Amino acid sequence: MRTDFLPFARPSISEEDIQAVVQTLRSGWITTGSQCAALEGALSARLDGAQVVAAASGTAVMDLVLRALEIGPGDEVITPSMTWVSTVNLITLRGATPVFVDVDRDTMLVTPEAIEAAITDRTRAVIPVHYCGAPCDMHPIRAICQTHGVYCIEDAAHAIGTSYDGVEVGGQGTAIFSLHPIKTITTGEGGLLATDDEDLARRVRRLRFHGLEADAHDRRQHGRTPTAQVREPGLKANLPDMNAVLGLSQLDRLDAFIDRRDALTARYREGLASIDGISPVADPTWTHRHGRHLMIVRVEPSKAGMDRDELMRRLKDANIGTGLHFLAVHTHDWYRDNMAQWSGRLPNTEYNSDRICSLPLFPDMTDEDVDSVLDSIRAALACAKVPA
Ligand SMILES: Cc1ncc(COP(=O)(O)O)c(C=O)c1O
Incomplete structure (x- = not known):
C-alpha cells in the first residue's frame, strides 16, 4: 500500500509560475490590469483572434453570459443533468427553466438527437458540456441551434486545449472555460469566455465590472474612474492580476x-x-x-x-x-x-x-x-x- 496520499488532482506549479505571481505581488497592482489583459490576449492568439474575457470563475462567466443574453422567466435552457450544479443553479436563479437531456451511455456526451427533441418555442439556449475534455459533436449541434434560432453556449470547463474536427474549442462559437485548481491550467479560481460574438464579449466585459464602460484596467491606464458611467447594472466578477498571471504562465505548458x-x-x-x-x-x-x-x-x-x-x-x-x-x-x-x-x-x-x-x-x-x-x-x- 502507498505510504503517501495520492490526491485525485493537484495543480502543477512550476518555479516560473511562482516567480510570475511574486512579481505581480511586488508590482504595486494586483487586481485586474495588464496581466488579466495579457491572459485574455494569449488565449485569443491561440484561438485565432477569438474575443476572450476573463472573470472570477467559470460560474461567473456563465452567469454573465446568461445575463448578457437576457435569459429569464419563461425561457428554457437545454443542458445535461450530468454536469456541475453551477450551470443549472444559474439557469434557475435567472428564473428560467432548465430542460435536461440525457447523455450517451458510453461517452457521457449530449447527443444532437436528444437536443433536437427537447427544443420548444421557449428554448433560448443550449449548453452542451465537453465532458471530461471530450468535445460534443458540434457540427450537428450548431446546425440545430442555428435552425431553431437558439444560442449555443459550450460548457468547456473541462476542455481547454480540446479540439473538435481540427478547431480548438473556443475558436468558433461561444465557449466557457474554468480555471479552478483541478482544471488543466489554473488561476487559483477563474474563468474565461471565448467567443466570435463581439457584442456578447462587449456586454460580458461590461457586466463583469459593475456595468461600467471602463473596467479596472482601463481605470488604471486612462484614469477615467471618476467619470466612468454605468451603462447597465452589473456585477463585480473580475479576475485579479495576481490570479491571471498564474494562468498566463501556465498557458505556455x-x-x-x-x-x-x-x-x-x-x-x-x-x-x-x-x-x-x-x-x-x-x-x-x-x-x-x-x-x-x-x-x-x-x-x-x-x-x-x-x-x-x-x-x-x-x-x-x-x-x-x-x-x-x-x-x-x-x-x-x-x-x-x-x-x-x-x-x-x-x-x-x-x-x-x-x-x-x-x-x-x-x-x-x-x-x-x-x-x-x-x-x-x-x-x-x-x-x-x-x-x-
Ligand atoms: C462542467 C462544469 N461547468 C462549469 C463549472 C464551473 O466552473 P468554476 O468552478 O470555475 O466556477 C465546472 C467546474 O468544475 C464544471 O465542471
Whole structure:
C-alpha cells in the first residue's frame, strides 16, 4: 500500500509560475490590469483572434453570459443533468427553466438527437458540456441551434486545449472555460469566455465590472474612474492580476500538460482492460483532440463485487483520492424536491451517476502512481470476491 496520499488532482506549479505571481505581488497592482489583459490576449492568439474575457470563475462567466443574453422567466435552457450544479443553479436563479437531456451511455456526451427533441418555442439556449475534455459533436449541434434560432453556449470547463474536427474549442462559437485548481491550467479560481460574438464579449466585459464602460484596467491606464458611467447594472466578477498571471504562465505548458495526461490515461486504460467491472468512459468517434481533464471509470457492481462508493472508500483506505464528476443535478436534494418530474427520465445519466468515479490524474503523477492505483483497484476487487 502507498505510504503517501495520492490526491485525485493537484495543480502543477512550476518555479516560473511562482516567480510570475511574486512579481505581480511586488508590482504595486494586483487586481485586474495588464496581466488579466495579457491572459485574455494569449488565449485569443491561440484561438485565432477569438474575443476572450476573463472573470472570477467559470460560474461567473456563465452567469454573465446568461445575463448578457437576457435569459429569464419563461425561457428554457437545454443542458445535461450530468454536469456541475453551477450551470443549472444559474439557469434557475435567472428564473428560467432548465430542460435536461440525457447523455450517451458510453461517452457521457449530449447527443444532437436528444437536443433536437427537447427544443420548444421557449428554448433560448443550449449548453452542451465537453465532458471530461471530450468535445460534443458540434457540427450537428450548431446546425440545430442555428435552425431553431437558439444560442449555443459550450460548457468547456473541462476542455481547454480540446479540439473538435481540427478547431480548438473556443475558436468558433461561444465557449466557457474554468480555471479552478483541478482544471488543466489554473488561476487559483477563474474563468474565461471565448467567443466570435463581439457584442456578447462587449456586454460580458461590461457586466463583469459593475456595468461600467471602463473596467479596472482601463481605470488604471486612462484614469477615467471618476467619470466612468454605468451603462447597465452589473456585477463585480473580475479576475485579479495576481490570479491571471498564474494562468498566463501556465498557458505556455497547456499542450505539455495535455500530452502527459494523455500518456497517463493510456497507461490506465491498458491496465483497466484486464479488470472486470471497471470500465473507462469511451472517447467519441469523431475527429478530436481530447483534453484529458478527468480519468473517469464506471464501477459495475454485478461484475466488480462492490459499488462505486465502496470502491472509493477502499481506495481512500489505500491512500488514494478519488472524485465524483458528477452526481446528476436532478438527483440533488433541491432539484429532487422542486423538479421531481426528471426522476427516471434520464436513464443513461442515472446509470452513470450511480457508477462513475474519477481516478487520480494530473501531469506531475508518475507512471508508478498509475500502477499503484491499478494495483489498489485489483486488491480491492479481489478482497470483495473472497467468500465470507
Ligand atoms: C462542467 C462544469 N461547468 C462549469 C463549472 C464551473 O466552473 P468554476 O468552478 O470555475 O466556477 C465546472 C467546474 O468544475 C464544471 O465542471
